[in-house]
Amino acid sequence: xxxxxxxxxxxxxxxxxxxxxxxxxxxPGGNLLYSAAGARQWVDVVQLMARAGxxxxxxxxxxxxxxxxxxxxxxxxxxAIDLRTFQVYTDSRNFQRSNPISHFARLGLPFxxxxxxYQSPQLEQDSRVTTNQDSPKLTDIPADYLFAxxxxxxxxxxxxHSQFSPAFRHGGVxxxxxxxxxxxxxxxxxxxxxxxxxxxxxxxxxxxxIRSLFWGRTNDLWEMAATLASYGCEIIVIKRGGxxxxxxxxxxxxxxxxxAYPSRLVDPTGAGDAFCxxxxxxxxxxLDPLQAAMYGNISASFTIEGTGVFYSLDSMPGLAQxxxxxxxxxxxxx
Numbered sequence: 001x002x003x004x005x006x007x008x009x010x011x012x013x014x015x016x017x018x019x020x021x022x023x024x025x026x027x028p029g030g031n032l033l034y035s036a037a038g039a040r041q042w043v044d045v046v047q048l049m050a051r052a053g054x055x056x057x058x059x060x061x062x063x064x065x066x067x068x069x070x071x072x073x074x075x076x077x078x079x080a081i082d083l084r085t086f087q088v089y090t091d092s093r094n095f096q097r098s099n100p101i102s103h104f105a106r107l108g109l110p111f112x113x114x115x116x117x118y119q120s121p122q123l124e125q126d127s128r129v130t131t132n133q134d135s136p137k138l139t140d141i142p143a144d145y146l147f148a149x150x151x152x153x154x155x156x157x158x159x160x161h162s163q164f165s166p167a168f169r170h171g172g173v174x175x176x177x178x179x180x181x182x183x184x185x186x187x188x189x190x191x192x193x194x195x196x197x198x199x200x201x202x203x204x205x206x207x208x209x210i211r212s213l214f215w216g217r218t219n220d221l222w223e224m225a226a227t228l229a230s231y232g233c234e235i236i237v238i239k240r241g242g243x244x245x246x247x248x249x250x251x252x253x254x255x256x257x258x259x260a261y262p263s264r265l266v267d268p269t270g271a272g273d274a275f276c277x278x279x280x281x282x283x284x285x286x287l288d289p290l291q292a293a294m295y296g297n298i299s300a301s302f303t304i305e306g307t308g309v310f311y312s313l314d315s316m317p318g319l320a321q322x323x324x325x326x327x328x329x330x331x332x333x334x
Contacts, residue, residue, distance in 0.1 A: 003148070004045060004070070004149065005046045005150050005280055006049065006168070007032055007047065007049065007152050007280075008153050009031045009050055009155065010030045010050055010156065011051075011056065012083050013083050015087070015115055016087050016088075016269060017088040017089065017103065017104075017107065018266070018307045024307055025112045029269075029309060031155050034270030034277070034303065035154050035273040036277055038273065038279075039277035039299070040068050041274075041277075041278055041281070041295075042281035042282065042285070042295060042320065045068045046070065048069050048071050049145065050074050051074070051075050051134045051135065052076055052081060052134070053080045053081030053083070055081070068313075073136075084114070086098075086100045089267075092265055093268055095269075097121065100120075126181065126183040126184040127158075132156070132160070135160040136160065147171070147173075149173070150176070150280050150284040151173050151175070151176050152178075152179070152280045153176070153177070154273060155179050155180060157181055157184070161180070165178065165200060175280070176199075177200070177203070177204060178197075180204075185209035186212050187212070197233040202234065202236070203228055203235070204237045204276050205238060206241070207241070210228075222248065225246065229249075234250055234251065235247065235249055237296075239272050245257075245297060255333065256293070256332065256334065258290075258331050261300075261301035263302070265305075266306055267306065267307040270309065271300040271304050274302070278295040278299025279293060280292075283295075295324065301323060
């Protein structure tokens with residue numbers, strides 16, 4: 001699997017009530033799969049790294065393989081790990097993760113047995129000294145994964161990100177991108193990013209996350225991007241949901257504003273992750289930050305047109321390239 005693209009992140013068992021259509025109950029989810037699917041829009045095979053418990057459905061691993069996602073880096077631990085996640089949309093873009101019983105009752109839907117005992121996750125501030133139970137460990141990395149062409153670290157805790165990026169770079173991986181974990185994107189951790197972003201290819205926060213990081217310091221998104229780039233990161237991309245992306249390249253100082261490709265919004269779940277996967281595939285292919293962001297933009301455009309991790313993989317052949325070409329005329333250099 002030389003020159004493959006690696007994805008490191010979290011698996012989830014997803015209980016999703018999308019903005020329209022039927023609920024999706026106990027289906028594959030998590031930032032790992034959405035980002036990998038974003039890359040699969042452009043490449044034939046990607047490699048997955050995550051942790052799960054013995055209770056994780058083993059037949060899903062076979063499905064990943066069939067979808068061009070190599071699951072050898074998924075470590076199955078003894079015992080059960082609760083990977084359930086619940087998400088209900090209150091309108092086309094806003095969602096809640098708590099009180100599933102009341103939401104199913106409000107919508108007149110039977111409550112799924114699989115959600116009994118579910119506790120909505122509390123976003124706590126990150127720790128600098130411990131990792132989350134389901135975060136991959138360095139010892140989990142299959143030896144051949146260190147020869148990948150590029151690696152994307154999906155949202156995880158700070159310590160895991162801080163360990164994995166140098167491990168892959170020392171292994172010879174030249175392209176490493178990071179989508180930050182929301183638990184460390186606050187003003188208390190700004191100084192920690194000086195070491196995290198050293199020699200990173202691209203850092204890909206959402207607008208909400210980067211504003212939280214610079215809270216009380218500046219409201220200027222370009223100033224935030226330039227500050228983070230000065231820590232040693234080549235490219236900063238600020239994901240702005242339906243508004244598209246801001247892209248800043250450190251070496252040239254160039255800034256681009258990319259509007260979201262105008263596709264029909266059915267379900268925005270995983271769009272930011274899919275962007276990151278498309279970005280990695282695009283940068284590995286072109287080494288061009290603007291082209292990479294355009295690839296990511298188009299990956300996200302397919303993801304939001306339906307529900308589920310694999311929906312985007314059924315698009316018509318050639319459609320991604322066609323969208324890529326039409327997006328080019330809409331980009332503005334700032």
